[in-house]
Amino acid sequence: MKAPANFIVSPRWLVSVVPKRAPLENYSLVVQSGKISDVLPAPEAEQKYQGLPKYELKDHLLIPGLINMHGHAAMTLLRGYADDLPLMQWLQEEIWPAETRWVDAQFVRDGTSLAISEMLLSGTTTFSDQYFFPGSTAEAAIEAGMRCQIASPVLEFPSNWAKDAKDYLQKGLDLRDEFRPHSLIEIASGPHAPYTVSDNTLSEIAKYSNELQSNIQVHLHESAQEIEDSIKEFGKRPIQRLYDLGLLGPNTQCVHMTQLIADDMDLLEKTNTSVVHCPSSNLKLANGFCPVKELTDRGINVCIGTDGAASNNSLDLLAEIRMASLLAKGHSGDPTILDAVSSLECATINAARALGMEDQLGSLEVGKQADMVAIKLDSPESTPIYNPISQLIYSANSSNFSHSWIQGKLVMEDRKLTNLHLPSITKRARHWAERIRGASND
Ligand SMILES: [Zn+2]
Known part of the structure; x- marks a missing residue:
């Protein structure tokens, strides 16, 4: 029909x-x-x-519909490109050089369409993304009819997309104007991490986001080294630095959060900041465990993300929810933590709350969007x-x-994606892999 x-x-x-x-x-x-x-x-x-x-x-x-709260969709094209390395070595020696060589608007468009196909087929209806050329991400989402929060990336160093922090910030603001008419697209700010963004830039982001009432998503307390380096350089833990710069609050989503002491959790609790738990990525990069029991005991809002396909390597949020539930039990020694319903809440209503869209998404209530x-x-x-x-x-x-x-529109019927032609999407992805593989064999 x-x-x-x-x-x-x-x-x-x-x-x-x-x-x-x-x-x-x-x-x-x-x-x-x-x-x-x-x-x-x-x-x-x-x-x-x-x-x-x-x-x-x-x-x-x-x-x-499930809400995947953290990822880098276009990185599906680097799925399996480099595995089994520590975070900084993985980033510096493998991922960043590959991105410098290959990432452009078309790479992002093709990689995102592949990611969206994978996510739709596994029950996700909304995803949050942080990657270069975010306009291409938004276009791919609109074509698929998928809902998306785009945390426009901000770093101090240049990429193929922007030349310095000022340029990233301006491009993020332009993106906001460009996609304002699209009800499926929400533009947020995506300072990459405390170790790649300066105090000045972080303060600017806090100011803009406050004025525009927009969300912020940041990788935070991902590894032990990040904490050590921050204490050496700034004399404080990364989350304390973000707090001092005015970056924490109900519109802020902190991703990973594996290295947490009681003071860190006090700050999250006090500011009503959300945590995005990415258990598979944290396990694969051996970064540690997000203390979900302590966070939920304090009433801190916890949601779930797959992270990018280069570090998971799957965008199957249902599998990620299961991983989160089992890991929380094993890590805390308490089998009652993240029971089935609470786990489902993490990927639905908690995520909607983190997005500031609790009145529209995350439950099947009268008056809400039919996602x-x-x-x-x-x-x-x-x-x-x-x-x-x-x-x-x-x-x-x-x-x-x-x-x-x-939004009440059928995007998958009997496992067939209604707006996307899957064979062409997988064909384009294979073509990218041939080029990338060919170049690394040179
Ligand atoms: Zn990430």
Whole structure:
């Protein structure tokens, strides 16, 4: 059927996340003009909305679309390019030189389309990104009909995209103006990390973001070396430095946060700053553990990101949620931490809160945007079902996500992406890899 504007979805189970954490069985959800207009028992919907087109999803669980809070989408083109190295060596000897040689607007466009395909097929409807040529990222997202926060990168050193901090800042402001009309795109500021951005520039970012009420996303406390170097150079821990420069607050998202002492957590708590946990990337680069139990015990908002495909190497957020849940239990010695529902909250309502979009995203509530995904739970690994949320988090495979809507528009139907031509996207990615591989064999 041609995707209708107003329709009903009748899944076997529905988890709204808010207000109800428990699954609803045999409920229907009604979408009108891109928003959720009703959630009610299926027989009542049958009566009340006669004639509306209906998606009957008899073996499916419907949940809010997953929100991947941190990544570098275009780096899918460097997936598997360099593995098994410490963070600084990986960056300085492998990633940064490869980026200098290859990254341009087309690289970003092609790599982002590949990333978006992977994310849509695994249940993600919103992603946050931080990479060069962010205009190309935004264009790829718009083409796919995907929602995106773009943290426009800021560094002190030149890249193929900008020449110095001032240039990065100006380009970020221009980007804001350019994509203002697009409701799927939110432009934020992305100071790369405390060790690549000066005090002056960080203060500028704090000032702009405060004036524009825009979000900030920064890599922070990613490795032990970052803390050591900061104490040597500035006489304080990185998070203290950001706090002193006015960078922390409810609009700020700190990514990684593996090296935390009580004083650091006091600052997060006091300023209502969000943490983006990227467990696979932290494990792969052997950077340490984000203390999720201590953070959540303090009421600090924790969400989840995959990080880029060069350091994960997968953008499967469902797998990342499972990793976060298991790791939190193993690391804290407390199996009750990040139970299935709380884990799902991290990737839905907590992420919406971090984005400042809690009133629009992150749950299947009346009045919110119809960003939602359905997963089919009839395969062997999902059978039998006592609790569909347990099944989703602990055993389901993300290749069973079947349908996805963003702003009420169908972007995946029976695993077919409606706006993208996947064979051409994978073909372009393979072509890039041939060029990159060919050059490194010279
Ligand atoms: Zn990152």
